[in-house]
């Protein structure tokens with residue numbers, strides 16, 4: 001089979017490698033589509049290390065073969081892949097929060113080969129823990145790949161009462177900011193504002209016709225002044241930080257009304273993650289701060305339902321498609337802001 005193989009950090013080659021054979025308890029998937037994500041970019045550039053030579057974790061596939069011992073999975077069935085695999089036994093896994101597994105979760109595309117290949121193996125531990133999530137026949141493969149990143153946004157906002165929310169501000173106009181905004185919209189937030197410092201990014205989102213109320217260039221207009229004006233000085237109900245800029249957390253706290261919520265969706269640079277925060281704001285205004293680390297099965301099911309029901313329209317988000325042969329070109333397009341990509345799909 002063909003695969004995009006990491007030869008050494010920063011060096012990827014499209015190669016023909018043996019098609020894997022499913023061992024006991026394993027399932028062989030034919031990859032229908034696998035989307036490129038920002039984390040893949042960091043792995044492919046050599047900045048981040050993973051244990052495998054084939055990455056890709058936003059996967060839609062069809063079962064090509066099932067080995068003995070697997071129950072409830074048939075050849076020809078379509079699934080998307082849950083990335084996170086918990087230990088299944090710790091207190092967090094027992095309450096179905098495997099993304100917070102106390103042993104540290106393992107993941108498809110990180111500890112097991114991923115989807116930038118024609119075929120991939122679902123290991124027994126993933127099959128046993130229900131990491132194959134069924135999708136309807138009429139859901140396109142490329143929309144299926146959006147379930148994984150969308151599930152992370154569903155998780156990051158799960159404690160924000162968006163159904164009773166007037167106004168949400170998202171910092172960051174990349175795909176993750178957009179997906180957070182779409183979750184806010186789908187759950188009933190009345191106004192959703194997306195802020196980014198890059199005008200061409202905002203222009204792209206406008207051109208794609210995404211359902212946001214305001215697209216604000218926060219490099220030109222101060223978010224604090226804009227929010228003060230837009231809310232009559234009251235502040236917004238929720239802020240999501242979907243850009244790895246730690247000062248946005250302080251800035252976001254300053255935008256919140258009383259009892260508001262802030263989600264630190266983005267991870268911050270590991271070398272410098274500390275940011276001073278006015279704790280009296282959290283104290284007197286009774287603010288709520290949330291983290292976001294990947295997602296659990298429940299979040300996948302919610303994300304799938306948003307896309308299947310059409311409550312979230314994933315179609316405008318897919319801006320580019322490439323065959324596996326042109327994988328390196330796809331990686332370049334994603335890394336180059338002037339190319340105007342939002343989500344890039346590889347179709348092996």
Ligand SMILES: [Zn+2]
Nearest residue numbers: 037038039149
């Ligand atoms: Zn991802």
Ligand SMILES: [Zn+2]
Nearest residue numbers: 087090093101
């Ligand atoms: Zn666990």
